[in-house]
Amino acid sequence: MGRRVLLVEDDASIATVITAALEDEAFTVHRCDSIACRDRMLGEHEYDVMLTDVILTDGDGIATLGDVTACYPDLPVIILSAQNTLDTAVRATDTGAFEYFPKPFDLDELVRAACQAADATVSGAGAEPDLPEGLPLIGRSQAMQDVYRMIARVLRNDLTVLILGESGTGKELVAEAIHQLGSRKQGPFVAVNTAAIPRELIEAELFGHEKGAFTGAVSRNIGKFEQAQGGTLFLDEIGDMPPEAQTRLLRALQSGRIRRVGGREEVTIDVRIIAATNRDLAPMIADGSFREDLYYRLNVVPIHLPPLRERDGDVPGLAVHFLRRAAAEGLPQHSLSKEAASILAAQPWRGNVRELRNFVYRAALLSREEQIDAATVRQLLSDRAEADAPAAAECDFAGTVTTWLAGAGFAPGTLYHAALAEFEKPLFEHALKETGGNQLRAAQLLGINRNTLRKRLDDLAIDPEGFSQRG
Structure with a gap:
């Protein structure tokens, strides 16, 4: 006898398409459209896999799956849903489902999952999770469905997550969702923007410091790692962390221990790490401004947040x-x-x-x-x-350059380098002002190598120390 599947779907057109695709793979398909019919058919026949919609004619398909998995613990379940929210993805994952497919789904992927599930044994269901109200993520696009599925897969483990995405896409909201819905939700959620901390203070901020460790350290201070004990530490803008702090962070992740600045004793840490960046770390690894070994420590589970x-x-x-x-x-x-x-x-x-x-x-x-x-x-x-927008006269950059060139006299063969120097000087000065004289961050802002920046600063007689007092 071939593989048998129970398809619980109240949309006749969708059920017909799925049935035809599964029958092409030698499945025997039994169809029903309600919870009552599902329970009756499960009692009458044995199945290798069950595919079920969430909203059925007589109730919520997920809410009643606990009874199914209790009676049939070895039955793999694939959940289909048009209720494409993070709530649904998490509920589907917490039932112990083999896979979750938001509608519209890729039919080939669904059939492939059904074939894999028919040969697998899935056990252990668990009760419907206690979800917090006001889940922080909104959106039913396919791009967000992929995000929801990744979030759901990391909730029951402590794997390190690296959230990648442009500014403003909601990276901290994803981190909060993983914390709120995960096994560490009873612990603290501590967020720190590593780009907003002065270079000389970042290690003390993360790892804490002892009294007298440096000028102004009038008492012991507990750092972000210790504040997050038992919970989640979210390191935002990790791409802006200076190299020396990267080294200490890597050591902490490898050993599970930290040492406060100025301290001698090591403190064991129990935190989940979620990091985020809007930067492309690959070129930073190539030019040495971001440690490759730290990248692989952080990039255990990448989640790409779409613009x-x-x-x-x-x-x-x-x-x-x-x-x-x-x-x-x-x-x-x-x-x-x-x-x-x-x-x-x-x-x-x-x-x-x-x-x-x-x-x-x-x-x-x-x-x-x-x-x-x-x-x-x-x-x-x-x-x-x-x-x-600036005034039209101010934003006409090309026109301004053209006017300047027309009135400037250059010896033959010097025009390119002279014009480049005129443009580079205010550009580099702006970058140094924006970063308080920090050459590494200025180079990152400009998108060039730090050594290149240093050479051009020397060539243009720009002193970065003159920008270091910016608040």
Whole structure:
């Protein structure tokens, strides 16, 4: 007798497509559309795998899976769902499901999973998890479904996670979700932005310090690692961590112990590490500004957080979510017209979710009507563009350069290098101002090698010490 599958799906068209694909792989398919029918058929027949939708004609398919797995602990279950939220992904994973597929799914992948599940033994279900209200991630795009599935897979272990994504995509929210839904949720969640800590203080901030360890250390200080004991330590902007701190962090991850600055005793640490960066670490490893061995310690489970422009269809839902949050925080309550939502969905949102949130809050504050309409959105977008953009004369960079070249006299053969020097000097000075004279971070900001920066600073007679007092 061939492999037998129970397909629990109340959408007849989807059930027909899945049935045909499974029968092509020599499965015998039994179909039903309700929890009651599922339970009856499980009692009457033996199955190698069960595929089930979440929302069925008579209830929640996930909520009742505990009874199924208790009676049939060796039956692999694949969950299908159009309820494409992080909540659903986590609930599906916590049932002990073999796999979870949000709709629409790749039919070939589903069939492949069914074939694998039919030859596997899955046991141990567990009760429906106690999920916190107000899960921090919103979005039902395929890109976010991939994120949800990765989050769900790391909740029941302490593997180190590296979250990669552009600024404003919500990396800290992903870290919070992993903590809130994971086995360490009863412990503290400690977040630290490594880029915001002065270079000379970062080790004391992370590992703590003893009294008298340095000027100003008037008492013992417990660092972020010890503050996060039993919980999660989130290291944001890890790509901006200076090399000497990278070395100490690597040692802590390898040994599970830290030593406070100025201290002699080692402290055993019990924390889960989640790191994040908006930088491409590969070229930093190549030029020596980021340790390769630390990268592999952090990059055990990478989660790529998509920019908003790749999250098809998520903008309107996010906008409505932010309107509700704005109202909960005391701003006027508003709804959003369909046309207004379409306009928002068409925007590039280079600042990603953070930029969208700020815009929606501004609209909630300034809109006088209960419903934010298309005209209001267009006006606010226009006002924002005028406020953000310099005057036309100031932003015409090419025109300014052309005018300058026309009035400058250069000896033959010197034009390129002379013009380059004129442009580089204010560029490097700006980078040094932005980084408080830190040459490593200035080189990272510019996207060049630190040695190249040093050479050009010498050539242009720029003293980086003159920028070190910037706050």
